[in-house]
Structure formats: C-alpha cells, structure tokens
Amino acid sequence: MPAPIRLRELIRTIRTARTQAEEREMIQKECAAIRSSFREEDNTYRCRNVAKLLYMHMLGYPAHFGQLECLKLIASQKFTDKRIGYLGAMLLLDERQDVHLLMTNCIKNDLNHSTQYVQGLALCTLGCMGSSEMCRDLAGEVEKLLKTSNSYLRKKAALCAVHVIRKVPELMEMFLPATKNLLSEKNHGVLHTSVVLLTEMCERSPDMLAHFRKNEKLVPQLVRILKNLIMSGYSPEHDVSGISDPFLQVRILRLLRILGKSDDDSSEAMNDILAQVATNTETSKNVGNAILYETVLTIMDIKSESGLRVLAINILGRFLLNNDKNIRYVALTSLLKTVQTDHNAVQRHRSTIVDCLKDLDVSIKRRAMELSFALVNGNNVRGMMKELLYFLDSCDPEFKADCASGVFLAAEKYAPSKRWHIDTVMRVLTTAGSYVRDDSVPNLIQLITNSVEMHAYTVQRLYKALLDDISQQPLVQVASWCIGEYGDLLLSGQCEEEEPIQVTEDEVLDVLEGLLASNLSTPVTRGYSLTAIMKLSTRFSSVNRIKKVVSVYGSSIDVELQQRAVEYNALFKKYDHMRPALLERMPIMEKTATNGPSEIVQTNGEAEPSAVEAKHPPPVAQPANQANDLLDLLGGNDVVPVIQTSMPTKPASAGGELLDLLGDLSLSGPAPAPSVPSSQPPFLLDGLSSQPLFNDIAPAGIPPMIAYNKNGLKIDFTFERANPNPNVAVITIHATNSTESEMTEFVFQAAVPKTFQLQLLSPSSNVVPALNQGSVTQVIRVLNPQKQQLRMRIKLTYTHKGSPVQDLSEVNNFPPQSWQ
Amino acid sequence: MRFLLLFSRQGKMRLQKWFMPLTEREKKKVMRDMMMLVLARPPRSSNFLQWRDLKIVYKRYASLYFCAALEEHDNELLALEVLHRYVELLDKYFGNVCELDIIFNFEKAYFILDEFLMGGEVLETSKIAVGVSMEEADTLQEQTMEEYMSKPAY
Numbered sequence: 001m002p003a004p005i006r007l008r009e010l011i012r013t014i015r016t017a018r019t020q021a022e023e024r025e026m027i028q029k030e031c032a033a034i035r036s037s038f039r040e041e042d043n044t045y046r047c048r049n050v051a052k053l054l055y056m057h058m059l060g061y062p063a064h065f066g067q068l069e070c071l072k073l074i075a076s077q078k079f080t081d082k083r084i085g086y087l088g089a090m091l092l093l094d095e096r097q098d099v100h101l102l103m104t105n106c107i108k109n110d111l112n113h114s115t116q117y118v119q120g121l122a123l124c125t126l127g128c129m130g131s132s133e134m135c136r137d138l139a140g141e142v143e144k145l146l147k148t149s150n151s152y153l154r155k156k157a158a159l160c161a162v163h164v165i166r167k168v169p170e171l172m173e174m175f176l177p178a179t180k181n182l183l184s185e186k187n188h189g190v191l192h193t194s195v196v197l198l199t200e201m202c203e204r205s206p207d208m209l210a211h212f213r214k215n216e217k218l219v220p221q222l223v224r225i226l227k228n229l230i231m232s233g234y235s236p237e238h239d240v241s242g243i244s245d246p247f248l249q250v251r252i253l254r255l256l257r258i259l260g261k262s263d264d265d266s267s268e269a270m271n272d273i274l275a276q277v278a279t280n281t282e283t284s285k286n287v288g289n290a291i292l293y294e295t296v297l298t299i300m301d302i303k304s305e306s307g308l309r310v311l312a313i314n315i316l317g318r319f320l321l322n323n324d325k326n327i328r329y330v331a332l333t334s335l336l337k338t339v340q341t342d343h344n345a346v347q348r349h350r351s352t353i354v355d356c357l358k359d360l361d362v363s364i365k366r367r368a369m370e371l372s373f374a375l376v377n378g379n380n381v382r383g384m385m386k387e388l389l390y391f392l393d394s395c396d397p398e399f400k401a402d403c404a405s406g407v408f409l410a411a412e413k414y415a416p417s418k419r420w421h422i423d424t425v426m427r428v429l430t431t432a433g434s435y436v437r438d439d440s441v442p443n444l445i446q447l448i449t450n451s452v453e454m455h456a457y458t459v460q461r462l463y464k465a466l467l468d469d470i471s472q473q474p475l476v477q478v479a480s481w482c483i484g485e486y487g488d489l490l491l492s493g494q495c496e497e498e499e500p501i502q503v504t505e506d507e508v509l510d511v512l513e514g515l516l517a518s519n520l521s522t523p524v525t526r527g528y529s530l531t532a533i534m535k536l537s538t539r540f541s542s543v544n545r546i547k548k549v550v551s552v553y554g555s556s557i558d559v560e561l562q563q564r565a566v567e568y569n570a571l572f573k574k575y576d577h578m579r580p581a582l583l584e585r586m587p588i589m590e591k592t593a594t595n596g597p598s599e600i601v602q603t604n605g606e607a608e609p610s611a612v613e614a615k616h617p618p619p620v621a622q623p624a625n626q627a628n629d630l631l632d633l634l635g636g637n638d639v640v641p642v643i644q645t646s647m648p649t650k651p652a653s654a655g656g657e658l659l660d661l662l663g664d665l666s667l668s669g670p671a672p673a674p675s676v677p678s679s680q681p682p683f684l685l686d687g688l689s690s691q692p693l694f695n696d697i698a699p700a701g702i703p704p705m706i707a708y709n710k711n712g713l714k715i716d717f718t719f720e721r722a723n724p725n726p727n728v729a730v731i732t733i734h735a736t737n738s739t740e741s742e743m744t745e746f747v748f749q750a751a752v753p754k755t756f757q758l759q760l761l762s763p764s765s766n767v768v769p770a771l772n773q774g775s776v777t778q779v780i781r782v783l784n785p786q787k788q789q790l791r792m793r794i795k796l797t798y799t800h801k802g803s804p805v806q807d808l809s810e811v812n813n814f815p816p817q818s819w820q
Numbered sequence: 821m822r823f824l825l826l827f828s829r830q831g832k833m834r835l836q837k838w839f840m841p842l843t844e845r846e847k848k849k850v851m852r853d854m855m856m857l858v859l860a861r862p863p864r865s866s867n868f869l870q871w872r873d874l875k876i877v878y879k880r881y882a883s884l885y886f887c888a889a890l891e892e893h894d895n896e897l898l899a900l901e902v903l904h905r906y907v908e909l910l911d912k913y914f915g916n917v918c919e920l921d922i923i924f925n926f927e928k929a930y931f932i933l934d935e936f937l938m939g940g941e942v943l944e945t946s947k948i949a950v951g952v953s954m955e956e957a958d959t960l961q962e963q964t965m966e967e968y969m970s971k972p973a974y
Contacts, residue, residue, distance in 0.1 A: 008924055015923075051927060058833055058926065060848075079960045087930055094841050117957045127939045128839065152953065159938040166939075189944040196941045237948040240901065247945045250898050290897035325866035330896055361865045 004037055005030075007051045014059075027056050038069055046073060047081050050088050057091060067092050067099050074106045079118065082110070086121045095131030104134050111141040116152055119145070123153070127160035135164040139171050146178040151187040158182070158193035162200045172201055172208065183221050188238055188245055191225065195251040202258050209258065219259050219269045226252050226273055230280065241285045253277070253294040260302030267303040274299055278311055289319070289327055293334070300338050313338070313345040320352045325361050332356060332367035339374045350375050354384070357391045362398075369399060373406040381414040385424060393431050400435035404428050408440060418451040422458055426475075430465055433472025441477050446589050448482060456495040459486040464501065466511055471520045477528045480515060483508060484532025485586055488539040505540045509533065513549060527560055534568045538583045547572055702817045708794060708809050712739035713768070715748070715794075717811075719818045727785045729818050735776040737768040739800070746798040748778055753791055757783040768798070782819075790819035821899070821940035822874060822889040823850070824933070826922065829883055831855050834922050835929055839940035854887050868896050879903050883919050902942060909936055909950050931957070 073085025
C-alpha cells in the first residue's frame, strides 16, 4: 500500500480543479483512500490523513468519520500527533457529540504532562470547547495549574478557568484562592488573563464583586498597574504605536468599570487615573482611541464626579467630528447608551448627530437615526422632525419602517399643535406609506377623529393626496375613511387652514369608486372604500349613484366586499329608516397612550355586534366604525357615548364592555339589569343571534351588585377587569328608575379613597326613563395598585317631577374579587 | 469574541475559529451570512456592522477578510487591534505572509491563533512571546521526525 499523499500535495492537487464537480471528485477519491487507511489502523500516517481531512472539512465537505481518529491521535505519544489531534477535536467535535467525552481522560493525562506545550494543548482544547461535564471533571487540574509559577501555563490556565466558570458557574468558588496573587505577576500574558478571570468572576457574582472590592483591595492594585503601563518607558514587545500594551489597559479599564459601578469609594479611588488616561492618551491612531473609548465607557458607568463626566462627553463629541468612520460609529453608539442619563450633555452635540444622518455609511446612519429619535424633546421637535422627515424621504428602504415608527412616536409625544401632528403623519404616509406598520392606520384615524377642528383641513389634504397617488395602502385607507366621514365638509369647502378646493359629489364618488376598481388596492382598502361610499349616502345627495355601486358589488367575487355590499343593500331596502342614525358621524374616541408601534388602540373588532357586519372583520379600524355606529343607535339622540378603548389581548374583552352597554344582548353570563331601550329594533338581535362569539365571551366572573336603591332609583354595578392592567377594575353602572316619571338631568358622581384613582367616563344619557323602560349606563375605571378594599362615595343629582333631588351615599359592599 | 473567520474575496473559507457551540448546519449558515454581509459592503465603509445581537468587526488584508463577532460589552476599536496583531504574528512567522501561506499551512495558522487567543479572549499580549512558543513547539515536532509537515523554505 503506497504512502498516502502528503498534505501539501493534496492541497496543490485540489486547487488545480477547474470546476466544482472536478473538485468534488478528487475529494471523494481521497476520502475513500483515507477511510480505508483508517480502517487499517495505520498509525504512521494517521496524522497526515487527519490533516488532509481537516483541509477538506474547511472546504465544506463532511469529515465526521475522522472524529474517532482525532481521539486516537490525542492519545498518541508523539507531539505532532497530539497537535493535529487536538486541532481536529476542536474543529470536528463539539459538546453535542457523546464522542467528545472520551477525550476527558486524555486531556487529564496531558494536563499533567512533562512538556508544557502538551499541557498547553490540553488547556487550550478544554478552554475552547470543553463541555460542562468535562469542565466539572477537570476543574481541579486547571486550578492546580493556575497556581504554578510557569507563566506560560498560568496564563492558559486562567483563560481555561474562565471557560470553566462560564460553563459551570458553581465552580467559581474553587478558583478564588488561586487568584490571590495573580496580579503581582510581572508577565503581561498572566496579568491580562488574570484580569479577564477576575472580570468574569465579578460580573457573575455580586458576592465576589464585593469580596474583591473590600477584601482584596483590587482597585488600588489595578490603578497601580495601569499607572505603570502609562508611565513606563518604551517596551518593544508590548508596544503598539507608542502605547504600552493597549490590550491590558483596556481590560483593566473594563474591570475598573465593574468595580466602580454603584460604589462611591471605588469610583473615587479611580478618578485620578481615569482623568489621566483621558487627557494623556495619544489620539492619532486607532489604538489610542480604543483606550479612550473604553475610558469614556467607564467614566459614564461609575459614580464619577461631574467634571469627569463632562470630559467624557466632550471626548465623544470630538470622536463625532473625527474623520475616521469607525470612531464616529463608536461615538454614536456610546452616546446612545448615555443619552438617558446625561441627556442635556448629549443635546449639545445634537447638530453633529443630525449631520451624521447624511453620512454615506449605513451603520453610522442607523446609529444616528436611533440617537436622533432619543434626542427629540418638546423644544426641538419641529427642527428635528424636519431633519428626520428629510431623512425618511431619502433613506434606504431598510430604514424606512423604523424611521416611520419613530416619527409617529415622537410626533405623538411632542406635537406642538394638532395641525402639525396631522401634517407630519400625512407626510410620513405619503413618503413612506408602504413601510409603515399596520396599526398606524387606526392610530391616525383616531388622531383625526379627535382633532375636531381639523376635520375639514384633513379631509381636504387627504383627498388631494389621493388624487396624486393611490398606491400607498395605509394612506388610501385613512383617506377613504375620512372622506366617508367628512365628505360633507369636503363639498362645502369649509376649510380655514388652507385654500378650500372645489369638488363635486360626483368627483368624490369617482375617486372612491376608482379605488374599488383599481388593481393597486388591497382587499382591505376596498373594504374601506365601499364603506366610505356607503357613509356618503347620508351626507351626499347622489343616493341613487351610491345605491347602484353598492348593488353592483353585491355580486363581487371578494367575499368580504360581497357581504358588505349585500348588507348595505339591505340597509337601503329594508331598513332605510335606520340608515341616517347608523351612518352618523363618529364620536370622539377616548385615547389610551400608545407606548409603541405594536399597540392596538382601538376596540378590537371581532366581538362587535354590528348591524352591517356580522362576521369577523379583518381590519381593526373597521369594526370600530360599526361599534360606534351601534352606540350611536343605542344612546339614542345626540349624546355621545365614549368608548373605553383598551388593549385587548383577546377581542372578547372589548366585546364584553360593549356587552355591558348593550345590557341583556349578551347571550351568556349573568344578565345585568335591563338597560336596553325599548326602541331596540329586533334587527340587532337578529344580527347578534348569528354571533357565536358572544357565547365565548366570558364575563369577568365577578358578580354584579346593587350599589344604591332609594326612591325608585336603583344603581347596579357590574364588573370587569381591564385586560392590560390587572390593577384596574372597570365598573359599569346601570341606573334604572322604577317610578312613574322620568328622572332628567341625571348626574352620577363618585369619589374614592386616596390610594385609588378614579376615571369616570361619559354617561350614555342623562335621562333615566320611567318604569324601568331603560337605563343610563356609565363606565368607571378604578386603579387600585395597592389592592386595598374598594370603597366609594357616590353623589346623585337629578330632577324628578319638576324638583331637584340630590343624594349622597357610600358603597361598601364591593365583592372581594373586584379589588383583589 | 464569539467567532473568527477568514475568507477570501471569492467566498472561500480559509480559517474558522468558533468560541461558541454551534451545530454544523448553524456554522454553515453563519459563514454564509457573514460572507454575504461583509463582501457586500462598499469600499469606504466603517469596519463595523450589527448582525443579530452581535457586533461584527471586519478588516480586509490584501485578498483576505478577517471577520470577528463581538458581544455587546466588547470594545470594537480594540478588536481591530486584535485582528491587526494576529496578522502581524502571521507575518512574523511566515515572513511576508500572503493568502497562499495560510492555505498551505492552515494548521499552523490555527496553532498561532491558539497561542494568541483562547476562548475568545486575548491570551498573550507580547508580540515576541507568541513567536517564541511557536518556534519551541515546532522544534518538538521536528524532533519527532514527522516529515509531512515542513516549514516552507524561503
């Protein structure tokens, strides 16, 4: 059997292959040869074969059949064998394979070998890929080597110990005694690895950290070493561009950071050296800046005095102006970390940061964008937004989504005026409309609804935007919704903010119908358009045209559209008397704060009973329309009921609230007092009875209670937990009147003890009909963070039979579940 | 450091050192991602980029890209120095190192790396010490008279 070819010859041969297929062929041939050689248990050439296998592995070919061979090499007496064997183990084996445990014994023997390079190999392998079992078995050996005077072994043992601790943190204790005099070494390798080991221990265990601070007086030792490094003369073997051992300096600074964090004494002890490093380090080369960077991070993290902090921020400011991109990037990253704590100091560099938005480097742009958003506040919001919107216009697509979300958030927090807010949101929708997150549509709709005075302006601007471009779906959806709502304002040309445009009904309907027909519109958008057209039937006079459109879509292929059209048709035909009330203007929606782009602020639609939509509507905003329509209907006249918007994790909860308002429309659960006005058309129930959802809605499980019952006025409380916050109890009051005459000007007021917070929403009406023919409902939210027993004092005022009545009462009989 | 990769402009892997346990499949994916990200960078960009939760530091030396992945608390600027030091060590050992040296003597590149880094941390900060260790270890090798590995004659 001829000797297997040498490694280098193989490499040369493989490199001559001109195609992938040729290479594969050569490799397969060689692998076959190697495999048979392994089978023959050939000791002489095992090393050569494994080496070749490793090369082929690096090219991407499978080499698992060499794993056991590596173990055999490790067990060999020859150094060359061991070297390749350990390398093979590190490349081919990992802790997932059971095979690796077989190494343990070999490593143990080699850790005690007479040759330090063999010991080194064993430590290296253990320290790179040792599994937890191996580490447990061999920790003792490592600990022994940590105490040796041989610096070559000591440094390796230190890093091996780091790995052991990472794998098996419980073993940390056993290395403690060995660390005692690690720092008194002169050898830089040992010093460096010791600092790494100490860092690892301090990071993992607060006890260790305290121990090193107090008992070992680590800080003065480190300060001394650092000082020596800076002050000492030129040392050729550690010098990097005039700086002595920057690696060690940086690691010491990092350990100092951990020691000084939240500890006044330690921080004070290191103040001087930090100032010295910060001012004396040469900044012309990268290495100096690396040290400065670490210094700045340390200064910002410990309890440094203000002068030092200012020094640090100024260093970062200088970094920002540096020509070197890496340094600018690093500066932006650090500023991002400190912007929360040292906001004002960072603000001073705002203009430089904003300039970085225009940098060509992608990484820098991203950091600059994040930092810019962090710096927006009430004072600079206009200027910053201008820059950020300009950035949004011109940036790469990968940034657009995040930038848009950031703009929305900042606008919401700091908008100086409603008009500015709407303009800003519109600008985002027109420039980056396809990248905004899904919930921006309902958020914007809510914003628009709440800016009552801006309705005319908004609808006009949106209409004009539609004329330009109908491809950006979020914009189109919002625009359709607005036109549906405020189309009358558009026609009447009432806009104060800008030049009113002249449109006719037909033009508006043309646009909306165009959306319905366009290929660019998604099904969701089409749904919006159809509903908008329908709503205009009560605002425009071209009812016939609208009827026609609606009937056409009654046979649409899209099931969603078809259903809507059919129901709208029904509205025209059978229930025309209800149409005006149903399609009335939307009430103002109560807003909960948006904390982030992922929040859904609207009442979620699934559980909504709706006159016109009986199935699950996919888009969130849509059902809110229907819900509001319904409330309009129930509330009767002009009184605007306020919907409590919450963040439902299940849609059912929102439906539950609605249920309360609707009273006994719930087909499940305990029935609250009858509160449905007698004018309730059967149509609604028809719509509802097909709703299996209501059976799924679990009531909160808290029994309702009678809070007040006097002089014919009875007030019931029903309970529910607000989903996002278990400390908030949502109580709905139902006021009914059993006397013969109605109670008008009914006002319900409540007060709670200091530890609670109360929020009273608008009542459904202020007339409690006589003879229990209806009820007034009102929602109360009580925040009870301390989970104390709920108590309430209520005051009732109303006019009965011509004379005013007022009464005060205490409510103490809250069921325990309502406040626990 | 979590891993260190060396690859050529054509996407050929020349060295891969992993400091975290990954399956073969995961390693392949990471290598593909790294090559894609780094090779796509325009010429005058910064040497840093963000990938998943790691900071990637890369530097090009002649035809080879040196690519390291750092954790959140690691110093990127220092990592550049680490990469540079490794190149210097290779240069000292091979004498004007080029990609071919690393291809034909990949095992030695690994040995040098193992004298410089361990478990992702710097093991030895002295330029001289690493060279001395390598020389002594090599002597041990030649003493055992294995012929298949011979230092290239210059």
